[in-house]
Amino acid sequence: MSNEHNMRRVTAIRNGTVIDHIPHGQAMRVLEMLNINKATSVPVSMVMNVPSKKMGTKDIIKVEDRELTQSELNRLALVAPEAQVAIIRAYSVAEKLTIELGDEVTNVVRCTFSNCITTNPREPLAHRLKVVSREPMALRCHYCGRPQDLEELIRNLL
Ligand SMILES: [Zn+2]
Numbered sequence: 001m002s003n004e005h006n007m008r009r010v011t012a013i014r015n016g017t018v019i020d021h022i023p024h025g026q027a028m029r030v031l032e033m034l035n036i037n038k039a040t041s042v043p044v045s046m047v048m049n050v051p052s053k054k055m056g057t058k059d060i061i062k063v064e065d066r067e068l069t070q071s072e073l074n075r076l077a078l079v080a081p082e083a084q085v086a087i088i089r090a091y092s093v094a095e096k097l098t099i100e101l102g103d104e105v106t107n108v109v110r111c112t113f114s115n116c117i118t119t120n121p122r123e124p125l126a127h128r129l130k131v132v133s134r135e136p137m138a139l140r141c142h143y144c145g146r147p148q149d150l151e152e153l154i155r156n157l158l
Pocket residue numbers: 111112113116117118141142143144145146
């Protein structure tokens with residue numbers, strides 16, 4: 001058995017989800033956005049700084065025994081909009097999913113302005129951010145209209 005073959009056996013998963021083409025350095029953020037943490041019971045592996053023809057270097061995440069849903073994946077638009085996702089069943093790709101960034105990001109993160117109406121507990125509003133630009137990504141709060149700082153926004157995960 002060649003080394004390359006051994007390697008593939010180690011990295012392949014039987015069932016689960018593979019998230020590929022994550023911008024290099026964003027893997028931890030992706031895990032955070034998916035609520036994958038030390039309380040998660042399924043095996044999760046993360047590979048960082050993998051050489052990529054398209055991206056220079058990229059990160060890859062493999063989540064075993066769990067198929068991520070489209071709505072979970074759409075959360076990733078904020079940190080890895082170009083990521084490619086494969087659902088694996090019995091060691092082969094059963095489905096390919098892409099991350100969709102719609103016109104609005106709803107109930108993923110909260111507006112970063114503390115005096116926004118959405119921070120008032122007596123106003124149980126949906127957290128809605130409008131996508132005003134994709135490249136580079138820019139979001140504005142649906143309610144207060146203020147532009148959101150992406151770095152700050154990601155810390156406001158719901
Ligand atoms: Zn707001």
